[in-house]
Amino acid sequence: MFSDFFLGMQQDLKVFLLPPVLCAVFRLIFILVYRPKKSPRGEWRKWITCFRYAFWWGMDFNAYVFLIPLILVSIPGAFLPVYFAMGDGVRMGLLLVYAAALYTAFIAKMVFYAHFHDTFNQTIWLGKNADKRNFADIFFHQNHGAWLLLGYLPYLAFCWAAGNALLSLPSFSYPIVTEGVGQYAINTLVFIAAILLFYWLRYGGTLRHRLKPEWDEVPPLVKEDAVLGKASIDDLIALEMVWKRPVQEVLHHSDEESREILASVLPKNFAAYAPLEAFKRTAQGARITPPRHIFFLLGESYGQVFFDDPYRDLNLMEAGTQFRAEPHTVSINNFISSGMISQPSLVSLLLGIYDADLELNENVLFWNHTLPTSLPLQLKALGYHTSFWYGGGLNWGSLVHFIPALGFDAAYGGTDICMNDAPRTWLGVYDHLFLAEAARRIRAEGKAQPSFHFLYTTSNHGPFRIPIEEYGFDAARLNPAMAAALEKNAAKYRGLGCAWYADWALCRFIDEMREAFPDSLFIVTGDHMGGEVPLVEGVTERQELLLRERILTAFSLYHPELTPEHLEYNTIGGHMNILPTLIELIAPKGTSYYAIEKPLTERIDHIVTPYAWLTRGEIGFYRERAAQELTVTAGMLPWMFDTERFTAERDAYVELTAYYVRHPELLMKR
Structure with missing residues (x-):
């Protein structure tokens, strides 16, 4: 048989x-x-x-x-x-x-x-x-x-x-x-x-x-x-x-349906064929001396929760906390990402409109075209040479095609610029090695031309196998109680160690670049909240994250002339506020630019993304139709279920992206 x-x-x-x-x-x-x-x-x-x-x-x-x-x-x-x-x-x-x-x-x-x-x-x-x-x-x-x-x-x-x-x-x-x-x-x-x-x-x-x-x-x-x-x-x-x-169903809409949906974010009676024209703004004049070097650091899974008071004594953001405490660093502790995962977040930041999970980076149309809202394109107009640096390979997410179309003058992958035997995770080269090589190359470029550098790290991501102890992670030094609690939880130990390591690597790069270029401006944020969460049994009061802790990413801005008064109006912000803020800080008066959100130099009452909303007192998540009070606390907060706000605005931002996907003739040839 x-x-x-x-x-x-x-x-x-x-x-x-x-x-x-x-x-x-x-x-x-x-x-x-x-x-x-x-x-x-x-x-x-x-x-x-x-x-x-x-x-x-x-x-x-x-x-x-x-x-x-x-x-x-x-x-x-x-x-x-x-x-x-x-x-x-x-x-x-x-x-x-x-x-x-x-x-x-x-x-x-x-x-x-x-x-x-x-x-x-x-x-x-x-x-x-x-x-x-x-x-x-x-x-x-x-x-x-x-x-x-x-x-x-x-x-x-x-x-x-x-x-x-x-x-x-x-x-x-x-x-x-x-x-x-x-x-x-x-x-x-x-x-x-x-x-x-x-x-x-x-x-x-x-x-x-x-x-x-x-x-x-x-x-x-x-x-x-x-x-x-x-x-x-x-x-x-x-x-x-x-x-x-x-x-998404949004790609089936007719132009008539689009106009009705977009009405909530467009001026009344706005009838232009290209809706982004409604978001053309005029800079009010530079608030600081325009820097020769601008560094935009996007950290993998760099969440705000690690900086919050209930977890501050864990010292996981040891370097970042010191950076935030400097007199010319301004931080916003209620900052929302433009995407819940890496690619939509990155694409939205660079392209200037919400990707809305339409995967614009994988759309061949955006391999040869872009939009007037593009971040590198608008900085090039201000005279900056623009470079993109990613810790992994540029084949990820079709960045090899998408990044040049945005208007970047140069693009570098960590797996290309670092030694072949450089240790790496399955996403990319270890952060400190990638950033060190990027720093070396940036210093070699000198100061001849103003430059903008967008750097995206990869290491704070599972399976967390980086030998963190070799790079200085010592849980007992940071917090003895945490070290004792993590003795029998290897997964959390290594996850929290990677969070510490990623923060250390970012801040080491900042220090190195400030020494080389003292007038630099730094933008530091995360692609989204992620990684291992700092809930340590027996040390932290809760074992469940608040909604703000699940969603909010970190944000800091540094320049030697910057003071809290520059952003004094705001306790909330989001990824799409970064571009207009940067322009308003450094651009000459009368400069025209495109941005779908207001700058942080103006008062902001609410932020809406395709995934969540944020007000000065509340945070909500559309997928779960739930909300909580926007409060930092070691205790638990009550939930508000079956709750949605600003849905018309959310739908309009998604519709805006879909409209340009359906109308490729409106895209700009690179």
């Missing part, structure tokens, strides 16, 4: 060999059709890396070509001799169904790329309510649809012949190694090995799910090539990625 299973399993493996070959052929056709340079001459490493990575990533689907017949044919065939005899016919039927799916996805991708210069993306969702007759007309008369459909016949005939040829290859007979219980044990191990083989294939040649191939991990030399980068994604994988991220 088990010998039949063993023979059937080999047949399943033979059938499995064909789909990866088909995917590779489709990949090659795509490259040869759409890539300007058709030959790999001089680029063999890039091509080989593309096909290698795509092969393993494609196993996310292709591995099931082994598993499904194993379950549906080989296992029952081991018990049913009649079914075993017809097993190859069933395998061929399953193979042809899957092969047809591969071909369908391939021709759909080819057509889609011809129209949108991109593989499958969220635009697919826009076809739901489109004129299907128009689609058919385009398909048959523009994309040679009849020939593509006729292609099923020779294609499936080839698959049938190739599949039968593979199945006819000789198989190994099942060896009898021992008898009785020993043979049953070996049979069990063979069955388990077959299951492990499936998972090893599906996870891309590893049994660790965390190492499974995905878009963010596509090697940079492949991802920086627009066609090869897209070719590294098998067609079914690309469709799955779109399916997992359905487009």
Whole structure:
């Protein structure tokens, strides 16, 4: 009986060999059709890396070509001799169904790329309510649809012949190694090995799910090539990625609906075709001497909670607390991020409008165009040379394409500028090493031209495996009670240690740059609240975070002429207030600029993002329809549920982003 299973399993493996070959052929056709340079001459490493990575990533689907017949044919065939005899016919039927799916996805991708210069993306969702007759007309008369459909016949005939040829290859007979219980044990191990083989294939040649191939991990030399980068994604994988991220309903709105929704943030009777024109402002005149160097530090998971009074004695923000206490550092302790996760937060800060989870950095339109609200674009207009520095690789989030389109003059990835053997997490090079190399290069640039540097760190992120003790983390020195409480909680110990380390690395960079360039202006904030929270059992009063502690990020501003009076009106703020604040502090009077929010030099009564709202006395979270009093306390605060405020304003900001996605003709060519 088990010998039949063993023979059937080999047949399943033979059938499995064909789909990866088909995917590779489709990949090659795509490259040869759409890539300007058709030959790999001089680029063999890039091509080989593309096909290698795509092969393993494609196993996310292709591995099931082994598993499904194993379950549906080989296992029952081991018990049913009649079914075993017809097993190859069933395998061929399953193979042809899957092969047809591969071909369908391939021709759909080819057509889609011809129209949108991109593989499958969220635009697919826009076809739901489109004129299907128009689609058919385009398909048959523009994309040679009849020939593509006729292609099923020779294609499936080839698959049938190739599949039968593979199945006819000789198989190994099942060896009898021992008898009785020993043979049953070996049979069990063979069955388990077959299951492990499936998972090893599906996870891309590893049994660790965390190492499974995905878009963010596509090697940079492949991802920086627009066609090869897209070719590294098998067609079914690309469709799955779109399916997992359905487009928001906002992208279905008509222009008439948009005008109604945008009315809550636009001036009355504003009728311009480009709504961002309503957010054009005029600077009132510089409040400080314009610095030669501006540093915008965005710290991974750099939350306000670590600075709050209930956790201050933990001394986790040892360096940051000293920096905040300086007379020319101004901090706002109620500061809200523009995104709940990294990419929307970063994109919103740089582009000047809320990303609203529309993943503008992954939208090919924003790889060659931008908006007038762009942060680097507006600083370039003030005479600054702009540079972007990221601790990881610029292939993450398609930054290699998105960052130049924003108007940055230069972009650097930590994995590129640091030594190849520089220690790193799975996100990027250790913060202090990345920032040290960035500092070295910035000093080497000198003072000839005013410069703006946006630096984004990565280390304060799970799984928190940085050797924090080597860099000075000593829990007993910071707080003996905390050290004792963390003795049996290694995960929290390492998480809080990484928070301390990230803060130390940021402030060390600040000190180094202030010594080199004393007139510098520093903006310090976090991408979002995250990482390990400073709730330590037996030390802190609560074991549950307040809403403000879950959401608010840190914010500090430093310049040798800055005083609290410059921002005296405000106890609240948000990411989208940073750009106009910077302009109002340094720009000459009469300078025109774009910003969707007011500067912190003016009184702000409330902040609204696509995710949350903030007033001087309350914080609310739209996803949970809940709110709490905006109070720093060691105790617990009551919740207000089924509560939403400023929803019209929230909807308008999301609509503003969607409007420009739907109207690419309004984007600025880089």
